[in-house]
Amino acid sequence: MSKRAGSYILPAVLAIALHLAVALLGWINLPWGEDEPDTRSVVQATLVSTQTRTDKAQQVDEQQAANQTQPDPAPEPDNPPREEAPSDLEQAVIDQASDMADKRREQAREEAREEERAAARRREKEAEEAAQKQREAEEKREAEKQREQEERRKREEEAKRKAEEKRQQEQARKEREAEKKRKAEEQRRKEEEARQEREAEKERQRQAAEEAARKKREAEEKRKREEAEAAMQRELEGERQAAAAKAEQAEEAANHFKSIVKAAVEQAWRIPPRANDSMTAKISVRLGPSGEVLATTVANSSGDGGFDRSAVQAVEAAAPFTELRDIAPEQQPALRRFNLLFTPGEVR
Amino acid sequence: MKMPENLPLRSAYLAHAAVALALVLFASMARADDLTIEITRGSDSATPIGVVPFQGSDSLSGDVARIVQDDLARSGYFDPLARDAMFARPHSADDVAFGDWRSLDVRYLLVGRREQNADGNAIRYDLLDVSGGRPILQESITVGSDHLRGAAHRISDAVFEAITDIRGAFSTRIAYVTAQGVGDNIDYGLYVADADGHNSQSVLTSNEPILSPAWSPDGKKLAYVSFENERPSIYVQQVSSGERIRLTDFDGINGAPAWSPDGRRMAMSLSRDGQPEIYLMNLADREIQRLTHNASIDTEPSWAPDGRSLVFTSDRSGGPQLYRYSLDSGQAERLTFTGQYNARGRIGPYSEQVFMVHRSKQGYQVARQDLESGRLVVLSDSTQDESPSIAPNGTMLLFATQQGGKGVLSAVSVDGRASFRLPAASGDVREPAWSPFPSSGR
Incomplete structure (x- = not known):
């Protein structure tokens, strides 16, 4: 690719160079092209003087031509020297004419005068025309310049105005855009708010719905749980009742046996005279299968040997507790070992 | 969502387990803690x-x-x-x-x-x-x-x-005073007998009154008040030999001798300084020390078992009441507040009770007062009781009372359940004193 690019470089350079050359030529060519009329006008003036002038005038002409050609490069600035030039030229012609008049004054005076006057008139006219033309040109140029300036100014103003307009437009556009943007923003915000509101509402509704669903679910769960619980309770109750019935039965039997033992022992207990309310003796009793006393031991002494003995004696006197045999065999073991707490509360 | 379904199920298991556990615990508890039956009633019969x-x-x-x-x-x-x-x-x-x-x-x-x-x-x-x-x-x-x-x-x-579990007091003895005869011809006798009243022996006879026999702590001597020399004196006599000494001969009343539990001192009532006051005599040197200082009558001293205080009768509050004098503090405090008349106090061997003659609506009766509660209980059903004396084991109270116009000895259990009359001795029997346990016994 670079190779191909490289192959284009040379033609491109050549083309650019060519263009530049053309452009340069064109630019250089321009003054020359415009020089033509000036040269022609100078030539005219020279022609006028050639007819009446001397070497000096010729020199002046040449000088003038030289002067004229020399400041040529700029066609526009050429004009003022040309305006003055006629004046200098006029003087020179006058001077030269007066010199020659010495010789042919008389001869030529009239004609010269006439001619001079005609010439002067012609020159005057020409000068006037030239001046007119010059003025016109000048005016035109001035006007042109003015116009151009005006145009430029206008253009500039226009441009400025346009720029301003554009700026304003831009500003307005920007403002509009800003406004639009703001409005859009506002709108968006409102929309966002509305959306959020809607969403919040939706969320609320969703939550409410969820809450309701949850409550319902919980209620349902609770109901189920309660049902399960109730079922379990019923089951437990059944078990409990069975156990309770059994326990109750056992307890009833135990209580019955207890009451028998209590009554019998209380019947048998002879409270010693020295006993008082503060005395308490705990007697542990072990019964045989038929309710006979296998062993009695003083578990907690009252501190009074006679009192303890009376308690032990009461148990032994009340024994055997044959009612034990009426109790279900599985309950008997629990009842074959008990404590008796002797406290003299009541005296028969 | 699975939990709620599982929850009742799980709690059901737990509940079953709890019930089972409770049953096991109950069973084990029942086994561990035996049945206890409270016996609160009984007979007070013998x-x-x-x-x-x-x-x-x-x-x-x-x-x-x-x-x-x-x-x-x-x-x-x-x-x-x-x-x-x-x-x-x-x-x-x-x-x-x-x-x-x-x-x-x-x-x-x-x-x-x-x-x-x-x-x-x-x-x-x-x-x-x-x-x-x-x-x-x-x-x-x-x-x-x-x-x-x-x-x-x-x-x-x-x-x-x-x-x-109480030491028997059947081998102990009693002392008492008899009076026989009428008018000026009265013979007084001091006797010692078995606790059941049998086997009585004369210790002293006199034409003048004999009062207030008191046993020495070893049960070998008796102190008593005799008027044999016209006015009262305290004598101390060896029971077995009859040998005796006159311990006091102060002016006025020399009365109510009471041996201290250690046998070294004797409390008595003397009126040598005016009205009767409680004195303490050191038996070794017969030095006396006045304990009470009062304008009223203080008499009938009796030792607490620990020997640190004395109960005595005083009318300082108007009528006779029992007071307790502390040898430690030298102060006396009133013990009895029930009724207008409480005299002849005797503290029981367990220091829980004081026995006395209490005048009730029925008359003069032996009574017991719980020292802690202050509750007073009348023990006898007779009405002219006097001179209570406690058995050394604290189970019985011996006292004199009137029966058929003459003095007899009677006994009542300290709970008032049982009572009996001692066999009649001849004459008017008064002033019984229950001996201590025989010193050789334990």
Whole structure:
């Protein structure tokens, strides 16, 4: 690719160079092209003087031509020297004419005068025309310049105005855009708010719905749980009742046996005279299968040997507790070992 | 969402487990903590006991079993079975059919027999627990034929203590004063007898009044007030020998001697400084120390068992009331507040109670006051009681009272359940004093 690019470089350079050359030529060519009329006008003036002038005038002409050609490069600035030039030229012609008049004054005076006057008139006219033309040109140029300036100014103003307009437009556009943007923003915000509101509402509704669903679910769960619980309770109750019935039965039997033992022992207990309310003796009793006393031991002494003995004696006197045999065999073991707490509360 | 379904299920398992656990615990608890039955009622009637006549006692000059039976009955603790209610008369534990005695609701059974041992005559006896079907006491005591009653009282003491855990006081003695005659011809006598009133012996006779006999702590001497020299003096006499000394001869009243528990001092009432006051005499040097300083009468001192305080009677509040003087503080405090008359205070051997003569609506009665609660209980149903004296084991109260216009001795158990009259001595009997335990006994 670079190779191909490289192959284009040379033609491109050549083309650019060519263009530049053309452009340069064109630019250089321009003054020359415009020089033509000036040269022609100078030539005219020279022609006028050639007819009446001397070497000096010729020199002046040449000088003038030289002067004229020399400041040529700029066609526009050429004009003022040309305006003055006629004046200098006029003087020179006058001077030269007066010199020659010495010789042919008389001869030529009239004609010269006439001619001079005609010439002067012609020159005057020409000068006037030239001046007119010059003025016109000048005016035109001035006007042109003015116009151009005006145009430029206008253009500039226009441009400025346009720029301003554009700026304003831009500003307005920007403002509009800003406004639009703001409005859009506002709108968006409102929309966002509305959306959020809607969403919040939706969320609320969703939550409410969820809450309701949850409550319902919980209620349902609770109901189920309660049902399960109730079922379990019923089951437990059944078990409990069975156990309770059994326990109750056992307890009833135990209580019955207890009451028998209590009554019998209380019947048998002879409270010693020295006993008082503060005395308490705990007697542990072990019964045989038929309710006979296998062993009695003083578990907690009252501190009074006679009192303890009376308690032990009461148990032994009340024994055997044959009612034990009426109790279900599985309950008997629990009842074959008990404590008796002797406290003299009541005296028969 | 799975949990709620599982939850009841799980709790059900838990609940089942809890029930099971509770049952197990209950069962184990029931096993660990035995059934306890509270016995709060009982009979205050005396314990039935069978005292079977001893084998061979006929040959002796007395019925040992009868003496024992009477001793036990008087104590108020026992209700001996009548002899004619006995199915059998065993003499040793081997012969006893417990069932028979159980059927008679006899709790204890005493059987005995005469035997010869190396020291001569002896009595072997067995005390049996009828309810438990086992012997409690099996002993043999040597006895001279002339000390049969004493042997019987020793058996009573042993039986009583074996069952009640209280030392028997059947072998102790009593002292009392008698008055015989009328008008100016009255003979006064100081006697000592067995605790059952038997076997009385004269210690002193006099034409003048004898008052306030008091035993020395060793039970070998008696202090008393005699008017034999026209005015009262305190004498101390050796019971066995009759040897005596006059301890005091102060002006005025010399009365109410009371030996301190250690036997070294004697409290008394003297009016040498005016009205009667409580004094303390050191028996070694007879130095006296006045304890009370009061414008009223202070008399009848009695020692607390610990020897650190004295109870006495004073009318400083108007009528006679009991006060307690502390030897530690030198201060007296009033003890009795029930009724207008409380006198002759005696503190029981366990320091829990004070006994006294209390004037009630019925009259003068022996009474007991709980020292802690201050509650006063009348013990006797007689109305002219005086001079209460407590058995050394604290179970009985001996006092004098009137019966048929003359003074007799009576006894009541300290709980008031049992009472009995001592055998009538001749004349008017007053001022009994129960001896301490014999010093050789323990």
